[in-house]
Amino acid sequence: MRRASTRLSRRRPIQCERISTIFCENVRRRRGDRSERVSGIRTRCEKSPLSTRTTRLSRKKCGLRRHKAMKVVTTIRALRRSLPDEKRAVIGLVPTMGYLHDGHLSLIETARRECDCVVVSVFVNPLQFGPREDFDTYPRDLNRDKAQAEKAGADLLFAPDTEEMYPKPPFTTVRVSNVTEGMCGASRPGHFDGVATVVTKLFHIVQPHRAYFGLKDVQQVAVIQRMVDDLNIPVNIVPCPTVREPDGLAMSSRNVYLSEEERRQATVLFQALKTAKEKLAKREWHTPQQVEDGVRDIIETQPLADIDYVEMRTFPDLERVRDIGNKTYVIAVAVKFGKTRLIDNILFQGGETPTDVAYDDDGETAQSDGHRSESTLRRQRHN
Ligand SMILES: Nc1ncnc2c1ncn2[C@@H]1O[C@H](COP(=O)(O)OP(=O)(O)OP(=O)(O)O)[C@@H](O)[C@H]1O
Ligand SMILES: CC(C)(CO)[C@@H](O)C(=O)[O-]
Ligand code: BAL
Incomplete structure (x- = not known):
């Protein structure tokens, strides 16, 4: 401490x-x-x-x-x-x-x-x-x-x-x-x-x-x-x-920096994240370590990928995960392709079968404190 x-x-x-x-x-x-x-x-x-x-x-x-x-x-x-x-x-x-x-x-x-x-x-x-x-x-x-x-x-x-x-x-x-x-x-x-x-x-x-x-x-x-x-x-x-782009790459202003080959290899990010979620659902992977190592292994199949981090955390507190329970989790990655640093992540709800995190039309996570009434937020604006 x-x-x-x-x-x-x-x-x-x-x-x-x-x-x-x-x-x-x-x-x-x-x-x-x-x-x-x-x-x-x-x-x-x-x-x-x-x-x-x-x-x-x-x-x-x-x-x-x-x-x-x-x-x-x-x-x-x-x-x-x-x-x-x-x-x-x-x-x-x-x-x-x-x-x-x-x-x-x-x-x-x-x-x-x-x-x-x-x-x-x-x-x-x-x-x-x-x-x-x-x-x-x-x-x-x-x-x-x-x-x-x-x-x-x-x-x-x-x-x-x-x-x-x-x-x-x-x-x-x-x-x-x-x-x-x-x-x-x-x-x-x-x-x-x-x-x-x-x-x-x-x-x-x-x-x-x-x-x-x-x-x-x-x-x-x-x-x-x-x-x-x-x-x-x-x-x-x-x-x-x-x-995302049709091939899964998360849209980002920085994607324009990518060469054709870097752009092609960058699709590995979402593939790796999706695979992690599937492996967890099929109970082939059980621990955060397996998830992080497995995602790394998939990303490293692409020679131009230079991994900054692969981390599994709780969301929204972003605490490190020891055991996967039924909280909301995020698997997040940052990877450089040449000079371009890309980030991506996947969110899921833990439990018997990991599921997608539901966002209602207020865009709130299941864990959020609840939507504060708009009327409580209205106030005089000062010009
Ligand atoms: N693919 C995306 N899907 C949904 N929201 C996005 C996406 N890309 C960016 N945003 C959101 O748009 C807002 C503005 O982001 P920003 O202008 O930095 O764009 P960017 O594409 O993330 O750029 P960068 O290349 O810096 O990552 C942020 O809230 C960001 O999360
Ligand atoms: C939120 C933000 C506009 C602040 O500069 C920026 O970080 C972004 O574009 O995500
Ligand atoms: N969307 C994140 C802004 C940045 O990379 O600085």
Whole structure:
């Protein structure tokens, strides 16, 4: 016990120093690049499907009539001015780093069905990238994102630049412990501090009732949910299923980095995860060790695969598993193919026969505390 706390207290200042140094370095490198900055441009919008949810107001009542063009804003002030005045309007936020694909679009479409006003943020957050990571080369195409987000039903696209989000290097950051240890937290030190900090900022800026996150980034979902619970942030986190290519590869903006051969071999990730679930169901594998070793063996059949981690954990607490019981479990992997680091995972409910984790149309896990009423989340917004 004592050893653990010593380790933590030693690590903290390093984390803080690291986050501000790396942040400044990331920002300095991209400063001068104003090519992404856009002014409040309006484009035409397709008809958005109306939700059947009774909690939703009609879009007309919120001042968001159907066919109204999606609005693009780059400042916090403009964003706040563009949010619906109607206090009962349910606001949904889909935070992204842009270069939108069908995975992102599924989040936007879900938000469209459940909310009166859908805000999509596009911001490549320097705070969550390490010094040797791909902040500079991360794919960016705001014009394409605008068209895609609008087609999927977004009302507002918030695309701030770094100066808008971080006018000063932040002295205040959000750090979530435990669930950030291991998995991506181990290989990307400080990453989740950057994610938790920017997501907190976005929550304060947009004040959404619901926020949509993809389960492809399963640890991120666990971190955000825990942060929201610990800090009583009044927002419902809606985890959304992973969208895959027809051959099973999880969609990811970084897939564009893959060479043809890397792309072909990367299909092994989902194959390995599916095999693990099948082996558990058939009782050919019984222990987390068998699962982790078995998944590794399958992935290693592909010569270009360089494994970062294969881990079986409980979800959403991300505790290590000694015996497989009837909790919800995740088998998560991170594997490099050349320079591209891909992540993927599979969730299942333990028990006599492992089953899929059911997400109801509120996107909640079976283990969640239950859906907080939207009315308890409504509050005055400050413009
Ligand atoms: N295949 C997918 N299915 C469902 N949600 C996804 C998928 N890919 C990304 N998301 C979700 O979209 C949101 C924004 O993610 P992000 O912009 O980082 O995209 P990404 O494709 O995950 O990019 P990266 O290449 O950085 O992994 C996150 O909540 C993420 O989990
Ligand atoms: C949540 C997020 C938008 C924060 O920058 C990012 O981590 C992502 O795209 O998953
Ligand atoms: N979707 C995760 C964001 C990142 O890799 O930084």
